[in-house]
Amino acid sequence: MLEHDSRMAMEFREAPDVVRRQAQALAAPIAELTARLKRSPPQVVVTCARGSSAHAATFAKHLFERHLGIVCAPAAPIIASVYRKELQLKGQLFLSISQSGRSDDLVESAQLAKSSGAITVAMVNDTASPLAAASDIVLPIGAGTEHSVAATKTFVASLTALLRLAAAWTGDGAFNTALDNLPDRLAAASELDWGASLDALADATSLITLGRRPTLAIAREAALKFKETCELPTEPFSGAEFMHGPVSLMEADYPVLLFMPTDAAATGLSDLAANLRGKGASVFITGTNNAPNTLPALPLGHPDADAICLIQSLYGLLVGLAKRRGTDIDQPRHLRKVTRTR
Numbered sequence: 294m295l296e297h298d299s300r301m302a303m304e305f306r307e308a309p310d311v312v313r314r315q316a317q318a319l320a321a322p323i324a325e326l327t328a329r330l331k332r333s334p335p336q337v338v339v340t341c342a343r344g345s346s347a348h349a350a351t352f353a354k355h356l357f358e359r360h361l362g363i364v365c366a367p368a369a370p371i372i373a374s375v376y377r378k379e380l381q382l383k384g385q386l387f388l389s390i391s392q393s394g395r396s397d398d399l400v401e402s403a404q405l406a407k408s409s410g411a412i413t414v415a416m417v418n419d420t421a422s423p424l425a426a427a428s429d430i431v432l433p434i435g436a437g438t439e440h441s442v443a444a445t446k447t448f449v450a451s452l453t454a455l456l457r458l459a460a461a462w463t464g465d466g467a468f469n470t471a472l473d474n475l476p477d478r479l480a481a482a483s484e485l486d487w488g489a490s491l492d493a494l495a496d497a498t499s500l501i502t503l504g505r506r507p508t509l510a511i512a513r514e515a516a517l518k519f520k521e522t523c524e525l526p527t528e529p530f531s532g533a534e535f536m537h538g539p540v541s542l543m544e545a546d547y548p549v550l551l552f553m554p555t556d557a558a559a560t561g562l563s564d565l566a567a568n569l570r571g572k573g574a575s576v577f578i579t580g581t582n583n584a585p586n587t588l589p590a591l592p593l594g595h596p597d598a599d600a601i602c603l604i605q606s607l608y609g610l611l612v613g614l615a616k617r618r619g620t621d622i623d624q625p626r627h628l629r630k631v632t633r634t635r
Contacts, residue, residue, distance in 0.1 A: 394422025
């Protein structure tokens with residue numbers, strides 16, 4: 294199913310090596326940051342991001358709330374860039390996530406957060422960017438140059454950097470084991486064949502992606518990637534939230550892609566999949582069994598690292614699907630690599 298004639302197809306396969314290299318570059322800044330956080334623990338983590346980076350921030354919310362019990366919420370960049378309102382963030386952690394670090398609204402948000410007394414951190418791929426300069430501590434994503442407009446290895450590297458931060462902050466050795474194993478698991482995930490969903494998606498006019506907790510960020514990023522690379526309108530939802538209204542969309546052959554978490558968040562999602570199939574939907578679910586419409590996943594490891602591996606498998610599907618739908622996966626229409634907003 295995988296094609297090797299596109300930049301995206303080559304770039305997403307670089308993710309395992311990016312993750313291997315990342316540990317050394319992040320060791321010192323993460324140690325500095327976590328020392329500060331442990332000396333003066335914040336009550337709130339505020340994230341600031343756009344696009345794929347906002348989905349990485351969704352993953353951060355899961356990690357910090359699940360493993361540290363610290364509330365994590367997204368900031369609205371317009372509050373700083375347009376309304377010029379300073380938030381009350383003294384002593385709190387303000388985490389900006391960006392590939393380019395050049396979007397004006399993110400830079401201005403970080404500047405105002407710093408002036409309010411927040412600990413400002415920039416997780417960026419470009420460490421010479423204005424966002425990095427505006428922040429107290431810079432966490433290099435380390436993905437290297439990405440030529441394809443749709444970010445792949447940068448998104449994987451962002452999630453991994455967040456996992457490294459959670460490992461250092463919590464002191465939980467299980468994270469370190471998962472991080473040691475992640476490059477090889479990402480390489481294996483790249484080879485998994487999700488072609489069972491191609492026929493249903495090739496002619497689809499819309500799609501639903503579902504996830505919960507560790508996989509909610511994956512469902513959201515998948516929805517963006519289907520739109521960007523395949524021009525397929527896609528809406529992402531939490532598996533729980535979906536039943537509060539959007540389930541009314543279900544009809545015969547409506548495609549649904551469910552990213553199954555491998556922790557307690559999976560409770561009830563198999564029943565949800567059966568419920569939607571009972572309504573006639575074409576439900577594809579990630580997993581390790583051989584049931585019909587199952588998209589293969591790796592054997593269970595660490596639940597948060599397992600989620601990262603799911604997006605790596607999705608990239609291979611997108612390459613094949615874009616070819617079937619006749620779209621340019623490397624240069625989606627109307628998009629540029631660096632998007633600047635205020």
